[in-house]
Amino acid sequence: MKDELKERTVVLLKPDTVQRGLVGEVLSRFEKAGLKIVAMKMVWVDEEMLVKHYPDDRTEFLKGMGEKTLKTYEEYGKDPGELIGTKDPLEIGKLVNSWNIEFLKSGPIVALLLEGHNAIDNVRQGVGNTLPTFASPGTVRGDYSTDSPIMANRQKRAVKNLIHASGNKEEAKYEEELWFHKEEIYEYKRADEEAMF
Numbered sequence: 756m757k758d759e760l761k762e763r764t765v766v767l768l769k770p771d772t773v774q775r776g777l778v779g780e781v782l783s784r785f786e787k788a789g790l791k792i793v794a795m796k797m798v799w800v801d802e803e804m805l806v807k808h809y810p811d812d813r814t815e816f817l818k819g820m821g822e823k824t825l826k827t828y829e830e831y832g833k834d835p836g837e838l839i840g841t842k843d844p845l846e847i848g849k850l851v852n853s854w855n856i857e858f859l860k861s862g863p864i865v866a867l868l869l870e871g872h873n874a875i876d877n878v879r880q881g882v883g884n885t886l887p888t889f890a891s892p893g894t895v896r897g898d899y900s901t902d903s904p905i906m907a908n909r910q911k912r913a914v915k916n917l918i919h920a921s922g923n924k925e926e927a928k929y930e931e932e933l934w935f936h937k938e939e940i941y942e943y944k945r946a947d948e949e950a951m952f
Contacts, residue, residue, distance in 0.1 A: 762874040765930035770862030775839040789951045794868035794940045803855045817848030858913035878920045897938040
């Protein structure tokens with residue numbers, strides 16, 4: 756990747772995307788937006804790999820996830836202590852993290868490495884808010900999911916939001932090295948690259 760303006764980002768099409776037959780639709784959206792698939796594989800991942808992807812030592816991230824969950828409970832007038840047994844944001848974040856791990860190991864996923872200008876932001880815009888209830892129409896989550904944290908937490912499971920997308924450059928680099936070996940990543944030119952950039 757010689758062009759310093761290009762970025763790579765990891766996208767995981769979660770078990771709900773695979774099971775609902777939406778892989779082609781989602782891939783098509785990325786490709787039509789000018790993002791190039793430079794690596795792709797279908798895998799059924801074990802817990803050891805997922806603990807590396809969702810490490811429990813990211814306390815600020817986990818606490819933030821817990822705070823978002825508490826806010827949702829407040830908006831719906833529900834008591835998190837009653838429904839999930841705690842009101843501590845970090846503990847809630849750890850709980851949600853464990854549900855994410857369980858969900859990702861429940862079926863096959865498609866792991867992608869996408870490349871393009873502003874790939875990280877473009878992918879995140881295209882997939883929409885991590886909470887499908889708040890995702891805008893036209894985004895993948897907004898068009899194909901209506902799941903919410905309140906429904907997921909009641910059932911003690913992850914929010915079925917179809918996709919994971921790297922959140923920033925550091926995360927994208929870490930996830931690229933975690934999910935793909937160098938020999939799985941391909942350099943090539945798409946026919947439309949010159950027309951787009």
